[in-house]
Amino acid sequence: AIQLTQSPSSLSASVGDRVTITCRASQGISSALAWYQQKPGKAPKLLIYDASSLESGVPSRFSGSGSGTDFTLTISSLQPEDFATYYCQQFNNYPNTFGGGTKVEIK
Amino acid sequence: QITLKESGPTLVKPTQTLTLTCTFSGFSLSTSGVGVGWIRQPPGKALEWLALIYWNDDKRYSPSLKSRLTITKDTSKNQVVLTMTNMDPVDTATYYCALSTGYYNYWGQGTLVTVSS
Numbered sequence: 740a741i742q743l744t745q746s747p748s749s750l751s752a753s754v755g756d757r758v759t760i761t762c763r764a765s766q767g768i769s770s771a772l773a774w775y776q777q778k779p780g781k782a783p784k785l786l787i788y789d790a791s792s793l794e795s796g797v798p799s800r801f802s803g804s805g806s807g808t809d810f811t812l813t814i815s816s817l818q819p820e821d822f823a824t825y826y827c828q829q830f831n832n833y834p835n836t837f838g839g840g841t842k843v844e845i846k
Numbered sequence: 847q848i849t850l851k852e853s854g855p856t857l858v859k860p861t862q863t864l865t866l867t868c869t870f871s872g873f874s875l876s877t878s879g880v881g882v883g884w885i886r887q888p889p890g891k892a893l894e895w896l897a898l899i900y901w902n903d904d905k906r907y908s909p910s911l912k913s914r915l916t917i918t919k920d921t922s923k924n925q926v927v928l929t930m931t932n933m934d935p936v937d938t939a940t941y942y943c944a945l946s947t948g949y950y951n952y953w954g955q956g957t958l959v960t961v962s963s
Contacts, residue, residue: 740909773949775893782942782953783893794951826893830948833906835883837893 848872868943
């Protein structure tokens, strides 16, 4: 199974900061990567698919990049509602594995 | 409007079989390319992909759980059922179903299943 390694596992940031989360795949997955945001007690919400495509309704401060094995989720200017846990997921191979998550906390 | 909702027992005993139902609306599981998957999340831990069934009845399972999982669909009822045998306390988690078109763009609210005697 393809392993996805997210870094960092947690970070502290302030409102307005630029935040970058990385996801590394154990083998190439082309652009078959999605990013999700999850808030406590809620289901994950799709933010980015196909590595860089913004899901409808998601603010443009979220962006994704990468292909092959290295991917990045960037929040250009962190807002109060963005404090959450973020997960990457690959859908190039089965099982459709998830990364371990990155918790974004308030500094 | 697309919705999914999980239902099933909230408490199961060790060694029992868990049966979860995902009831959905707003899409058809007979549409080419559409699938419904199951994902779980133990308390305080990461998401874990379990299984996926496609419109054409193609089924995929997590290799580590394949021997314990069965996924089926009832297109006429707009339901997908996941069964997991030989439940153990480590299977305590919130179980989600989600619409798949590759990625998972619609999710149910999740249902917490506790495994305890």
